[in-house]
Amino acid sequence: MSHLVRVRFAPSPTGPLHLGGLRTALYNYLFAKKHRGTFILRIEDTDKKRFVSNSESYILETLKWCRIEPDEGVGYGGPYSPYYQSKRGNIYHYYINKLLKKGKAYYAFDTDYDLNIKRKEYKKRGLTFSYNYRNRIELNNSLTMTKEELHNKLQSCSSYVIRFRVEPGEILKMHDIIRGNIIVYTNELDDKILLKSNGMATYHLANTIDDHIMKITHVLRGEEWLPSMSLHILLYKAFGWSIPNFAHLPLILRKDGKGKISKRNVDSLDFPIFPIQWKVPDTGIIIPGYRELGYFTESFVNMLALLGWNPGVKKEIFSLQELIHLFSLERIKKSGVFFDIKKANWFNKKYLNKKQEEIFSFLCKELKKRSILHKYKEDYLWKVIHIIIDRIHFVHEVWNHSFYFFIPPNSFEKNFLKKIIHKNIIDRLENEKIVISNVNVFTSVNLKFLFQNNKKRKIIMQLFRLALVGVLKGVDIFIIFEMLGKKESIQRIEKLIKEIKKKI
Incomplete structure (x- = not known):
């Protein structure tokens, strides 16, 4: 594969990254490094209503802790700056005007009130309303107006959105590296909004334009974006651009079978879903992440890499360099994968033997706290560590499993x-x-x-x-x-x- 591989991780700053989002970043990183390509970080911040102030610093710190830092993008610079969608509005307006001129997009002046009436009418008839090729000709948009009427409407400062014009009767043949060939009939698609009434580009428009301008060759993203793939490909075609390769990653599911892991259900889970601790802006509540709970970066990344990808060999313990060498999109599973905290702990235990100096240092600190470090020779401390190491999964557990080698009981069970x-x-x-x-x-x-x-x-x-x-x-x-x-x-x-x- 060409060394010109360019991939991007494009999170929205709407809260902390969870395991699913970070795994997307990791797979992008591994794929880029495997092919000596470029890994880009872009912040997709067009949804101002859901913006959370400390999200961006959280994303950067998380990538740094996991040692999967970008080559280009937010916090790193690069030739396609700015890497914030909110700062690229003039670019999106330039390209949407091209679509309007080509007749591939149109102005829609329908109010929420108008559209709700339509939805209720359809519901009464047992149908679902969709703003598509069948209905758009009856609605309040530029397709039903003369040039003069449209001009007057725009001059009167009426509120509008710009929608993509889907042409009916087309069989759209698409290919996903993980899921294979996919066929979509354009008759089944609706005319999605590309520019919101506040003048901000939607994710669909901004994402497609940015990927083209930034020369993205492979789009690796979560399965939840699979239904949007047809619109994005139609946009590429409408602009006359070459289409990147797509790969939609499987969901990470809860072990209890209650759907995918999500920031919304963090309180109901019995395992952490954030890589590093998150401080909730409104309340100041701190939710610990894997870093604070004592997981090693190497074990956490190793675990995350195998959560949906099969390296094709029997061993499970890999360094980051080994993961890069073995990684391939073709070996990613199609179906959702279950997250098991016991397996995460198993990975950490496997790395513990390589971290005995850290265990020794932690034990010394515990003894120093109690003013008894001077009583013990280094050789004795190492003997204790070797005796109890098979019983612990984390460095911080060493004292709970070894205290009796240093202090007599203060009480009895x-x-x-x-x-x-x-x-x-x-x-x-x-x-x-x-x-x-x-x-x-x-x-x-x-x-x-x-x-x-x-x-x-x-x-x-x-x-x-x-x-x-x-x-x-x-x-x-x-x-x-x-x-x-x-x-x-x-x-x-x-x-x-x-x-x-x-x-x-």
């Missing part, structure tokens, strides 16, 4: 403690304390051998765990014994004995 408030438990702990005291070589192997045939092994192990950890969790109890050493282990058992005596 209440429910289990209630069950063991008996004198015979104290006697048993005193006896086991003597047994442990007599072990000369205090290793996990020797301790395990010592207790392997004990008939009361289960309750003894639970008592030991409560004494050493404070709760009935943690790694192999004999490894904990060895790491703590004989003196510290006995002190913790004595502390539990005192606690039971207090409760009796």
